[in-house]
Amino acid sequence: MLSGTPAPPFATISGDRADARRTSLRRSAxxxxxxxxxxxxxxxxxxxxxxxxHHAVFSAYADSGVWTLVHVGQFAGMAILLAGLLALFSALDGHSGTARWAGRFGAASAAAxxxxxxxxxxxxGVALKHAVNAWASAPADEKPARFASAEAIRWLEWGVRSYQDFALGLALLLCAVAAVRAARIPRPVVHLMGLSGLSYLVQGWVVGSAGFSRTESIAIVLAFVxxxxxxxxxxxxAWRMQDPEASSPGR
Structure with a gap:
């Protein structure tokens, strides 16, 4: 499956192409x-x-004064991370058929x-916050209906989070496949990347079946590490890679 001629080391590619690939790898990293x-x-x-x-945590959510800011910050962090992953697919630029197609499908999965x-x-960050605020401030006779609405949004969150984890896990696994043939990428880095992808797949399954459980929290910490x-x-x-001029004889 992964047979074929490995991509040449960046330092052996001459001219602007080598410099562009090195810069792309550093930027993505x-x-x-x-x-x-x-x-x-x-x-x-x-x-x-x-x-x-849900009763306890919805009350805490309603009292949160930084809820919107935190979720905007999380989106910014994830967007930067995924921009780096897309740049990494470009930097790898697989030559073998398997690596090339893994890169293309992986980039599509990262965009998804x-x-x-x-x-x-x-x-x-938006719908659930409004729902829990409405529940917390509702008259007693309206609270059951408001709570049911907030809980329905929570379950929708489980579903979206589950498939987002699946997509991210798939993107990382495909990136590992594309990177396994890339020269100058140490094999342990590829293995850790693949394990990270598997941890996101586990998160996706757990969230979809049991919500934000302790098992899912453990999988999150493992993925972070x-x-x-x-x-x-x-x-x-990436930063220890030498420029072609620096590695040329007589310089």
Whole structure:
């Protein structure tokens, strides 16, 4: 499946093409890491609690004064991360048939992930907030109906989050397939990327079947650890690449 001639090392590609690919790899690595770190940092300000205890957590959501800002920040982090992933597919530029098609389908999956995440933040960051606010301030006789509306939006959030996780997991797995033939990308980076993709697939399944459970929280933390690990490693690899002139004899 992954047989074929590996892509030549960046340093052996002459002229502007080598410089462009090196710059693209560095840019993608930085975007990925910055986006992931921003997402993690902003998420620390998200209102906590048992997310599947809807009465308790909806009250906490209604009291949150930074809800909109946090969700805008999360969207910005995810958008930067996915821009980096799209740039990485371009930088890999697979030569073998498998790597080339993995790159194309992976880029499409990354674009779908961004679209789904936009829908997710519209449901969670906007619709759910209005619904829980309406429930919290409603007269006693209206509260059951308002709560039912908020809970329905919560279940819609589960569904969108599930498929967004599936799309992101698929994009990362396809990126790992495309990267496995790329020279100068250490194999452990590829393995960590693939494991990260699998962790998102697990998240997608758990959210779709059990909501925001403890198992899903563990999978989120695992994905964060794996993501930061391979992204930091990729940044180091990208910035340690030498220019062709620097590696040429007599210079």
């Amino acid at each position: 930085m975007l990925l890491l910055v986006g992931q770190l921003l997402y993690i940092a902003v998420t620390q300000f998200h209102t906590g609690g048992d997310a599947n205890d 992930t961004l679209a789904l995440y936009g829908v997710l933040q519209a449901v969670d 794996l993501d930061v690990s391979w992204m930091v490693w990729l940044v180091v690899v």
